[in-house]
Amino acid sequence: MKMLLKISWLNLWRNRQRSIVMIIAVMAGLWGGIFAASIMFGLINQRFESSIEQQISHVQIHHPEFLKDYNVKYSIDRWENLKDDLDSDHDVIAFSGRTQVNGMLRTATLTAGVNIMGIDPQMEANTISLDKNIVEGNYLEKDFRNPVLIGKSLAEKVKARIGSRIVLTFQDVDGELAAGSFRVAGIYQTAATAWDEMHVFALQTELNELLGCDEIINEVGILTHDHEKAAGFADKYKEHYPNLEIRTWSEISPELAFLQEMATMMYTIIIIIILLALAFGLLNTMLMAVIERIKELGVLMAIGMNKTRIFIMILLETMILSLTGAVLGMIAGYFTTSLLGIRGMDLSVVGGDALHEYGFDSVIYPVIEPSVFVIITVLVILTALFTSIFPALKALRLKPAEAVQAE
């Protein structure tokens, strides 16, 4: 076996140029594949993280009727109990109870439909890091009268600035129209422009006053330690609070889970396509290697090398050729990805700004999961196996007596 390995290795270097071309091809293909996959993963991971961290959290709790038409009167009735439970739960990092009402925002000249969120500033800062997303002005503070935070895209749309006065009109708990005048205290920006355009944050106490009630909570957002355990966490609360609608991030935003699944599928397809393209080159190279050596193979057979060994020899040559390229490609891919993963890739120069509109960030930090390398190695071995069959069969079909005569 060791001998065969050595023969195969030396055989490869009999035509150095050709082998090097093939190794570079494998390397370039896999490097490109890994790089493309890492960008895609980077994009999707960032989307996932920003959606969870800045918008939806891990678990949300509502009154079941509330989700149908966002009527403020459907509130969470045992809020005090729930609050105590969440406070003492070790799985919870932070949570925020929100008053949520659908309404209309008006400036001097413009009107827009918005979701008004009445929040406790401290709780919200802990849950969706809203304070860290302020790009202009200040976060909600109690000493500012009637402050609101609006998204950057909304501010641009309605031409509002810090200190601008806006009027929010909505329906109170009794179904009567209520309106309140607010001042823009701060402008925030998350990765999702569309979300920013829809959400306006005001102080819960002030909003509740306008709504004509003491404390009304329509939505609770909960941040836990691990997004994968969100389902178990939700089940636990479903038992205690059967009357509430408790949903995990994957139920609130199924596309998040779907995007990750799709990314895994996509990169597997990409790698398979690249390997298929490589297979043509490998097949040709190995076929040539056999045809060039007909005489030599005949001699080897004539002096007693059995067919299994010839088969293994050709298989090994293909394996060495492709794995050398694959390893080099993976090393190159790993380094490129790690380097860019730290520095980030700014795609805004190539039109990546449009990504914001769809909830992605335009600076991408490519990431690659270690499992990708395992999958690639397995696929490369399969490709090598698959492409060596045909040349090997050709070698096996040679009749030693005739092959020795060949030129």
Next chain:
Amino acid sequence: MNYSVQLCGKKITCKILTMKLILTLAWRNLWRNKRRTLITISSVLFAVILAVFFFSMERGSYERMIDTMVRYSTGYIQVQDVKYDEEPSMDYAMFFDEDIKDLLKEFDDEISYHVPRIESFALAAADEVTRGSMVRGIDPGLENKMSELADDLVEGEFIERGDEGLLIAEGFAGILNVTIGDTLILLGQGFQGVSASGLYPIKGIVELSLPEMNNNTIYMSLDAAQWFYAAENRLTSLIIMPENPSRTDQLAEKLNSKIDSEWYNVLTWEEMLTDLLAMMQFDMAGTWVLMIILYIVISFGLFGTILTMMIERRREFRLLFSLGLKRSKLAAVCFLESVFITFTGAISGMILAFPVVLYFYHNPIPLTGGMAETIMDYGFEPVLPFSLAPSVFYSQALIVLIISFLVGLFPVYKVFKFKITDQKT
């Protein structure tokens, strides 16, 4: 072209290596090792088919998306008040006066029809529920011509010109908990800050395909809306549908040069859908990166084949040069070999891909599961449509041309550097 020489008393007729002969030689050289050439051609064919398939699919999705947006939302060309695009407020509603009507008449040949709209945000109140909504004043006949709105009617009747009744989007009717015959109170802000209010009966319910629109849209007749917003003879936008959509830009330019630019602004769908177009370009760039990786891999395979062909034929080259063949002629033969391989692959790839793409163009692939839901959330039909745009095909031909040129340079270089006296093999 033949010429004769006297050699040892015998007359010998020789053929000069003409272009035609060079082509024949290159072609025949390829088939000296049939299997190898076929494998290399298949690799190019494989790449071209994949590339055509992917680009067609991607372009198809975007074409459909743009078509939906143009049809339901922006139209091909919009005329607006100069400030409306920046600040979409009722205060910047444009005057639909005789000048504009004359202008439309002037370009009658090129304009298929125009669709006037006046729209703004207002509160809609039912018995118990009040919600913000997009109240859109339309000319029912013209609007229907553009988006076939009447086909979306699920209950009641479609509105007519001058109608006092409303059409309400199906999702929104659910939220307000209203049905045909109920009355809605609309409250909003009219032209120059006038407060707008009115009572309107619901005449029909329409189901709109974009979920966002389906949950907040109310249609009323143009006259009623102009009265409601106190904006007589004013429009927020005038949509112009050209006779020939592919000449949209030219028409927009002509309109722009004739219109009073102090007051009016002419926008094309490309200017209105910049976000979507930018996203599309970004997405396309991603596909290009992948395809370029694929083509690089294929080029290496092709390079390997050409390299082997050069090595195998050293002896033959020596012979040919010794006989007096000009290097440039042999270089041309070798260069053409690379061109032939890639082009045979590319052309057969396109020929094979065309019927497949054509089939999927007429029968888009239906989607299921999570993907279908995500696409429906964005308001599009959950299918994967294909495009037959010529650029899908010729862009691949262009790439293949570049590849064959680059790879073909190698044997040219080799032929010129070849040493006849080098006795290696």
